Amino acid sequence: MKIREFSIWLLLVGGGLLSPAGAALPEQCQSDCVSAYGQVLGKSPSGVEAYSNCNAACVVFEPSKVNGTYTGIKWQCVEYARRWLLVHDGVVYGDVDVAADLWNKVDHVSSVPAGKESRLETFVNGSASAPQAGDLLIYGREYLGTGHVAVITSVDLKEGAVKVAEQNFRNEKWPGDYARKIPLLQRDGSYWLLDAYLLGWKRVAR
Numbered sequence: 001m002k003i004r005e006f007s008i009w010l011l012l013v014g015g016g017l018l019s020p021a022g023a024a025l026p027e028q029c030q031s032d033c034v035s036a037y038g039q040v041l042g043k044s045p046s047g048v049e050a051y052s053n054c055n056a057a058c059v060v061f062e063p064s065k066v067n068g069t070y071t072g073i074k075w076q077c078v079e080y081a082r083r084w085l086l087v088h089d090g091v092v093y094g095d096v097d098v099a100a101d102l103w104n105k106v107d108h109v110s111s112v113p114a115g116k117e118s119r120l121e122t123f124v125n126g127s128a129s130a131p132q133a134g135d136l137l138i139y140g141r142e143y144l145g146t147g148h149v150a151v152i153t154s155v156d157l158k159e160g161a162v163k164v165a166e167q168n169f170r171n172e173k174w175p176g177d178y179a180r181k182i183p184l185l186q187r188d189g190s191y192w193l194l195d196a197y198l199l200g201w202k203r204v205a206r
Helices: 003-014 077-089 101-105
Strands: 040-043 049-051 063-066 069-073 108-111 117-124 136-139 148-156 161-165 180-187 190-193 198-204
Touching: 063 077, 069 077, 077 148, 101 136, 101 198
Parallel strands: none
Antiparallel strands: 040 049, 063 069, 108 117, 117 198, 136 148, 136 198, 148 161, 161 180, 180 190
């Protein structure tokens, strides 16, 4: 990371202003874009919009906020999942360096603004507990060295598929109110989502 970028990151952590309005996008966010940076890719069934991050190499150190609550760096996968939880459940999870860290380093969410903690339950891929709408799918570091996180928006056990909402995966327009479908297999009392690098799913305890 360059010195200037590191300085901006420190400002982000400290809650300061990150970049002047209208600042030029980094070079990697202006070329080889699947879709233009910031373009709306789609909306979840409840209307939570996902935005293009251009490509996996693009990082813009600019914070996203919902009613003053920080949701992450635009338009990373971690930001979308945190924003989705905030809109749906009024909770957020803490800071992580990369998406894969959600698996081992995050075990709770906090309500906004009260700060009351709720446990995040963890289910490995192949668990006896079927994935549910609202679960977070967590991918390991083997995926691009960072992992990935997506939100399940619906589960169809009869069809054998789940639909997910996400950012910064394919960075292409969604086919409907979901980014993609993932095959779901039930065998010998276990549930498997057939997707590379997937560790499992996390669920806010009710």
